[in-house]
Amino acid sequence: MELLDKLSEETDKCIRCGLCQKVCPIYAEMRSEPFVARGKVRLVKEIIKGDLEISDRFKEIMDLCLDCGACVANCPATVKTNHLVLAARAKVTSEKGLPLIMKGALHGFLPNNKAQALAVKMAYFYQHSGLQSVLRKSGLLETLSKDLSQKEGVMPEFAPRTFRSMLSDLPLKKSGKIRVAYYLSCMTNMVNPDLGKAVIKTLEYHDCEVIIPKDVQCCGTPHLAYGDTQIANQIAEKNARLLMETGADYIVSDCATCGATLKKYDEMVSNAKGFSDKVYDISEFLVKIAGLRVGKKPVKGVVTYHDPCHLARGQGVKNSPRQILKSIPGLTLVEMEEADRCCGGAGTFNVMHYDLSMRILDRKITNIQNVDPNFLATGCPACTMQLEHGLAQHSMAVPVIHPIKLLAETY
Incomplete structure (x- = not known):
């Protein structure tokens, strides 16, 4: 039985009350029924019944979803629209296949650690050799393609080398009260190795022995998002095996999206019970x-916090990051309005749907401006990339930082 057929009863739960309209960032911009949860549920229901065929228009509607989970969290009938959308995308992919470039990224790049290492070197050279500066100032990118220029503008600042390549140089503790397997995310590996170092420093300060399996791959979230469930399951099986082989008491992630997907592995992998x-x-x-331990060095300033969708709603974690920020000496947490509203990043959504993504982001930036913080904290690399781009567009010199990096500065 196909996944969509298994979710048939889910479509029957919708009472068409329309409360999803109030919380959907896509609907707030599009103002069109097919793009809100209620509309998507109805379309999926028609597909299951056989009264509607998979079409380019159906694909477009299913693609215009951030998977932020706001509709699910606010649905009185608890309809899992996010599950329906992902299942619909899997149906589309099984019938239509993936675009060649996307297939190459999902099959040949993201699961390939060597390819990631090469990409980091190339991206770093592009950004620091002067080539990026010349292309941007000359306007050549925009002349060639406005779409290309926009996509290039969202590109994060890459590290000179991957965090994975640094691991052999890091003197990890060989003992501790708690054995922790640290799952290395793609973004920490390629873009933010300093976060990886801060995670290790913080865990060891909490008397943890940190084990980092080098051969783990991308968590599989992009594959699920694009309906490539077969590869996603293969990745989950390998990652689960490598992480369990460490014998760790706990598995820790610094990426909201990766953590949300890792918590689904026992549903994706038959031998990953528990x-x-x-x-x-x-x-x-x-x-x-572990029991939060904070150092004595102050971090002075005002911080506001953006809730990543995959952490706040995907994992139900909202208080812990705030507790960490509030505990840091010298730091004052000031909440922004709509802190848990999606920033519009959603993995590659900001690349594939740039204009719509920026309209969603503008609302978030306005809320940040109203606080005027010294730091903007968040626990998701994709959100970080989106927020940094938005702040730069509005000429706001506010660093976007993971709460753990702020905590590590106190030691």
Whole structure:
């Protein structure tokens, strides 16, 4: 039985009350029924019944979803629209296949650690050799393609080398009260190795022995998002095996999106029973398991916090990051309005649907401006990339930083 057929009863739960309209960032911009949860549920229902065929228009509608989970969290009938949308995308992919470039990225790049290492070197050269500056100032990118120029503008600042390549140089503790397997995300590996170092420093300060399996791959979220469930399941099986082989008491992730997917592995992998119970976001782990320890060095300033969708709604973790920020000496947490509203990043959504993504982001930037913070904290690399781009567009010199990096500065 296909996944969509298994979710048939889910479509029957919708009472068509329309409360999803109030919380959907896509609907707020599009103002069109097919793009809100209620509309998507109805379309999926017609597909299951056989009264509607898979078409380019159906694909477009299913693609215009951030998977932010706001509709699910606010649905009185608890319709899992996010599950329906992902299942619909899998149906589209099984019938239509993937575009060649996307297939190459999902099959040949993201699961390939060597390819990631090469990409980091190339991206770093592009950004620091002067080539990027010349192309941007000359306007050549925009002349060639406005779409290309926009996509290039969202590109994050890459590290000179991957965090994975640095691991042999890091003197990890060989003992500790708690054995923790640290899952290395693609973005920490390629873009933010300093976050990886801060995670290790913080865990060891909490008397943890940190084990980092080098051969783990991308968590599989992009594959699920594009309906490539077969590869996603293969990745989940390998990652679960490597992480379980460490013998760790807990598995920790510094990426909201990766953590949300890791917590689904026991549903994706037949021999991974109990795996997800060991998975914690780093903030959740420190507060609930390790017992939060804060150093004495102050970090002075005002910080506001953006809730990543995959952490706040995907994992139900909202208080732990805030508790960490509030505990840091010299730092004042000031909440922004709609802190848990999606920023519009959603993985590659901001690349594939740039204009719509920026309209959604503008609302978030306005809320940040109203606080005027010294720091903007968030626990998701994709959100970080989106927020940094938005702040730069509005000429705001506010660093976007993971709560753990701020915490590590106190030691």
